[in-house]
Amino acid sequence: MSAMRMTGPVCGCAECVEHGVANEPQRRVPADAHFGKSRLIHGRELAAWLKAKEQTFAQLRQAIGPRGRRGQMERLVVNLVDEVSL
């Protein structure tokens, strides 16, 4: 995994405010077919990313079991997923 930081500074522009992410740090996403290099997302894209992450965490939590029961495994998985772009 590269040492590239996965988050950027808080943006807080009008679009970020509109999508409820005015206090969230921007998130780095990998290069794709449309954008040739990795970039920081904000606003609508950041809101969608955070929602997807939340849903993934919820699914993971369900799969892992109740909080604390396997605390160490849970931390490992959550940390790993946090470093992977969804």
Ligand SMILES: [Zn+2]
């Ligand atoms: Zn913004």
